[in-house]
Amino acid sequence: MTPTIDDLDRALDATGALVAGVTDDQWSAPTPCPGWSVRDLVNHVTAGNHLFASSLRGHPLPVTTVTAPPDLLGPDPAGAFHASADALAQAFARPGALDQEITLPMGRVPAVQALNMRITEMLAHGWDLARASGQTPRYPDTVVEDQISFSRALLPNLPAGRGPFAPSQQVSENAPPLDRLAALLGRTP
Template sequence: MSVLVPPEKGETMNPVDDLAAVLDSTSALVAGVSRWDAPTPCPEWTVRELVNHLVLGHRLFTAVLHGEECGSLDPRTSDALGADPVAAYRDAVRGLVSAFRQPGVLERVFEVPAGTVPGIAAVHLRIVEELAHGWDLARATGQEPKFEDALVEREIAFSTAKLADLPAERNPFAPPVPVAEDAPPLDRLVALLGRSPS
């Protein structure tokens, strides 16, 4: 089963490279946080709790990809950030990218919170999660997210195709909200995932 949007002629795409690029951009947002208790577009989370959620998600996927038990990853009861949230985030990012770069991972099948998926789909799930929460983080901290438009467009195509396949009880996103067709790609993606860009 292929979940990749076909590349443009002459272009090769590695979704793990896309993931690494998105994580690098979000790392810059995390490093730019000045107020960790600020509210976010996710009403139940502060900035710190949002970043904690991302780190726990990265660790969960890293454990799954290594065939390990992941333990408690409830962001309400697990603090993965400690005294240095930026270092904790970067450490989780390194582990996640390394896990996805293992030989054969993209062809194997894994049980993740969204269900049983091939590794290639798991990469896209992490990219979409990171793009959405990167947008949340940027909004909460007054920063400008720097995600490549072409990359975001690929994840819009992935999300449009795959959200319909998720059972309602496993869909982590709200229903889509209206957005202008000519809106920037990141605004269109977050609107697809139930956030209001305005």
């Protein structure tokens, strides 16, 4: 299924609620992403939002990468995340944005594929953030199911050794959709 801007908005809103729910003492807590604290994870997602928004607007990619961005969160991590989410949503909502190809660190991709990638990133890292901060994620199951289908189709086509996260893990088909997506992308629910 082709993702919509509404799907992105739902994923960004639910992730934003998780970011807003992080307490002061949780920012340095570990996440399911090895070596990343909650702050590192939110900074990574924030940097990714800015990178995709910049590319959608036809601007050159920033020198820093999404895997090792500078601290973009400052003293207001939730505000920084929300600003990046707004920039991303606005960039995807521009007339003709979904009809173009954009340049990302992995190369040129159709904007519709980039939209799927960004939604999947919100869901997967939202799952990570929820686990690290003891929150319950609130993503619509339909959006998650669509990203399971997207990820299942994409993963076999990635070059050897190049995966978005880690090798897929086993999980019951009766598990909640977000847990199934997390397992598909290498998490252990």
